[in-house]
Each structure stands twice: as structure tokens, then as C-alpha cells.
Amino acid sequence: MDQEILNNLRKSALKLIAYKEYTEEGLKSRLTRVPAFKSELGLVKAISQILEEFKEKGWVSDQRAVDSLLNQKAEKYGINRINEDLKRIGAPKDIIEKSLLSLKDSEHIRAKLILEKRFNAPPTSYKEVCKQKNYLHRKGFSFNICNEIVDRRKKIHL
Numbered sequence: 001m002d003q004e005i006l007n008n009l010r011k012s013a014l015k016l017i018a019y020k021e022y023t024e025e026g027l028k029s030r031l032t033r034v035p036a037f038k039s040e041l042g043l044v045k046a047i048s049q050i051l052e053e054f055k056e057k058g059w060v061s062d063q064r065a066v067d068s069l070l071n072q073k074a075e076k077y078g079i080n081r082i083n084e085d086l087k088r089i090g091a092p093k094d095i096i097e098k099s100l101l102s103l104k105d106s107e108h109i110r111a112k113l114i115l116e117k118r119f120n121a122p123p124t125s126y127k128e129v130c131k132q133k134n135y136l137h138r139k140g141f142s143f144n145i146c147n148e149i150v151d152r153r154k155k156i157h158l
Contacts, residue, residue: 006046013050021068024051024060025090066091066099079103081140111141111149122153
């Protein structure tokens, strides 16, 4: 019975990683939610064994999962939003810090490009200024960056 559970978990894990990059913690969390295995006693041990096997073969990598998420979201979101997404997938703190540090230099440029893509014209009223700042903040940019980008855009076009 234990070998059958292990094989079924391995199949489930392979299906999951075939579609998307997972961190070790993310895959562990996902495998514990597989409905057919909730009541089995050796589930945690089996999952740990599978994760070790996958790490040895290079099939699961925290760094690769983080890089994948950054490639998907860096052009659309700010550091705050990306930070939350990285925490949600279970990435280790040291990898998160390193990754966010690499994005920090391009934060202003990305915010400006995102704003220009959504709003063709600079703000002309207080209502439009608020609308553009709120848009950037919802995208995960800090208040300081939102204020700088929108205010600079408004001053240039006055």
C-alpha cells in the first residue's frame, strides 16, 4: 500500500511540475491538498521523499520558480505586489530579497511604462491625479514612486 501511495503521489507531483514551476514549499503544500491522500498516515513522509528525489534530479528549484514568477510579473507589477506573490508561492526569504533587489533599480522605469500604457494623457485635474496614483498603487508600487511618477508626468505636460 505504501508503494502505491508513493507512486500515485509521484504521478500527481509530476503532473503539477509539468505545467508550472513550483518552489519546494509550494509543491509540498499542493501535494497535501490532493484529495485522495488526505487520510493516509505516511503522507508527510512520502511527500518529503518525493521532494528530495525531485530536488536531486533538478526538477524542483526554488530559484527557478522565483525567476519564472519574476519573468511573468515584473513588467506588470511593482515590488510590493511581487513580494506578496513570492511569499504566497513559498519562496525562501533570502531568494526573495535577492530577487527584489535586482528589480529595485528598474522600479521607476517600470512604473512610468505601466502608467503610460494605461493612461495616454497626463493628469489634468485632481481627480485624474488620484486615479493614476491609485492605479499604480494597486499594481504594487510604493506611495513615493506613485507620487513621483504622476507628479513628474503632470509637471512635464503643463
